[in-house]
Amino acid sequence: xxxxxxxxxxxxxxxxxxxxxxxxxxxxxxxxxxxxxxxxxxxxxxxxxxxxxxxxxxxxxxxxxxxxxxxxxxxxxxxxxxxxxxxxxxxxxxxxxxxxxxxxxxxxxxxxxxxxxxxxxxxxxxxxxxxxxxxxxxxxxxxxxxxxxxxxxxxxxxxxxxxxxxxxxxxxxxxxxxxxxxxxxxxxxxxxxxxxxxxxxxxxxxxxxxxxxxxxxxxxxxxxxxxxxxxxxxxxxxxxxxxxxxxxxxxxxxxxxxxxxxxxxxxxxxxxxxxxxxxxxxxxxxxxxxxxxxxxxxxxxxxxxxxxxxxxxxxxx
Numbered sequence: 160x161x162x163x164x165x166x167x168x169x170x171x172x173x174x175x176x177x178x179x180x181x182x183x184x185x186x187x188x189x190x191x192x193x194x195x196x197x198x199x200x201x202x203x204x205x206x207x208x209x210x211x212x213x214x215x216x217x218x219x220x221x222x223x224x225x226x227x228x229x230x231x232x233x234x235x236x237x238x239x240x241x242x243x244x245x246x247x248x249x250x251x252x253x254x255x256x257x258x259x260x261x262x263x264x265x266x267x268x269x270x271x272x273x274x275x276x277x278x279x280x281x282x283x284x285x286x287x288x289x290x291x292x293x294x295x296x297x298x299x300x301x302x303x304x305x306x307x308x309x310x311x312x313x314x315x316x317x318x319x320x321x322x323x324x325x326x327x328x329x330x331x332x333x334x335x336x337x338x339x340x341x342x343x344x345x346x347x348x349x350x351x352x353x354x355x356x357x358x359x360x361x362x363x364x365x366x367x368x369x370x371x372x373x374x375x376x377x378x379x380x381x382x383x384x385x386x387x388x389x390x391x392x393x394x395x396x397x398x399x400x401x402x403x404x405x406x407x408x409x410x411x412x413x414x415x416x417x418x419x420x421x422x423x424x425x426x427x428x429x430x431x432x433x434x435x436x437x438x439x440x441x442x443x444x445x446x447x448x449x450x451x452x453x454x455x456x457x458x459x460x461x462x463x464x465x466x467x468x469x470x471x472x473x474x475x476x
Contacts, residue, residue: 160202160457163438166338166366168281168311170242172205174432175457176368178443179208183223184216186445191227192234194450201454205242207341207368207441209285210270211249221251222273229275244281244368245270246315246341248288258288260299267303279303283313283341293325297334304335313339313366319355326363339366344437346408346427346473347374347400361436372431372440373424374400380409380416380423404473411472415465421455428456430469 162171177198182191195206212224225245232238247266248258270279282303284296303309314322314337322340329336340360344352348371360367373379375396382397412423419426424442431440444450461469 162204164366165205165242165281165311165368165438166313167336167364168313168338168366170205170280170311170366172242172366172439173203173457174439175203175428175453176205176207176244176439176441177203178370178441179206179224179228180212181224181443181445182208182212182227184213184219188227188230190446192231193447194444195228195231197447197450198454199241203454203457204240205244205368205439207244207246207370209246209249210266210273211246211251211285214249214251221249222269225270225273229273233275238276242280243274243276244283244313245274245279246283246285248285256286256288258284258291258296258299260295260302263296263299264302267308271308278307279309281311281313281339282309283315283339284317284337286316287318287321289321293328294332294334297325297329297332300335311338313337313341313368315341315370316343319359322356322359322365337365339368339438341368341370341441343371344369344431344434345372345374345440346378346412346430346469347405349473350475357434357436365436366438367436369431369437369440372442373427377405378408378412378423378427380412383409407472408469411468415461415468419459419461419465421459422452424452425456425459426461426465426469428453429459429461430466432456433461433466 160173165172208224211221213219214221248256300312312335342352377397377400412426415426416423428440442453
């Protein structure tokens with residue numbers, strides 16, 4: 160499988176990343192292990208998680224996903240064939256997002272313990288913390304990189320202005336530089352990434368790993384009306400997509416899928432993989448059937464007619 164450069168991290172990744180948000184939540188440990196094994200056995204290598212996964216579940220504290228991945232790594236005795244990307248900075252009970260140096264150093268140690276590794280491959284600031292200067296956050300990453308506890312750093316959910324500012328601070332203060340960005344981007348949510356932010360990522364050689372790549376499942380096509388909301392724990396969140404534009408996107412996905420003999424999910428992911436600047440969309444699976452479906456998107460090449468149809472149906476008006 161062709162691998163893509165992940166910005167200037169030094170990593171080369173397959174064009175689809177596996178989302179770890181479901182591990183220890185809607186995929187129990189045994190199923191998570193099977194999904195992880197099948198993902199790697201199929202030639203894919205980028206696994207994304209966060210210390211906050213899955214804190215939103217009643218009775219969970221956060222760290223559940225990292226713990227499952229750590230047990231999987233320990234069981235196989237290696238992780239040199241996979242890139243583990245995790246994130247820090249979400250509200251873990253303190254009531255706010257935080258990227259202070261002392262907190263970040265402490266959180267990194269907790270993630271290392273849960274993941275059962277000596278070094279995090281890609282450590283990402285999960286959310287912007289405007290109360291903490293970039294210099295302080297980047298100095299924490301500098302220490303972690305020098306100590307060999309982190310190999311590369313990235314950011315998530317930064318605006319164009321804030322990403323540009325972070326890069327300027329890195330250059331001015333000779334501090335480590337974000338190598339990747341994880342934006343919310345899919346066929347339905349285009350406006351927050353396309354344009355200035357996308358251009359900045361291309362200009363600065365930032366690897367782009369998109370999240371909510373299937374709009375929390377909406378772009379799979381399994382939610383067509385409120386009667387479908389009970390199909391998964393995420394079903395209740397589908398209401399915001401049930402509008403004329405959302406239905407228009409599903410219609411275009413159906414038409415393209417029928418023509419190229421693929422599923423809507425595969426087409427939606429293939430569209431993302433072909434977008435300028437995008438390195439790898441993230442998608443999750445709760446069983447092997449779902450995993451096999453999304454993996455096939457990596458070999459699906461959409462022609463100009465298909466891309467045009469999807470672009471027009473999803474255009475922000």
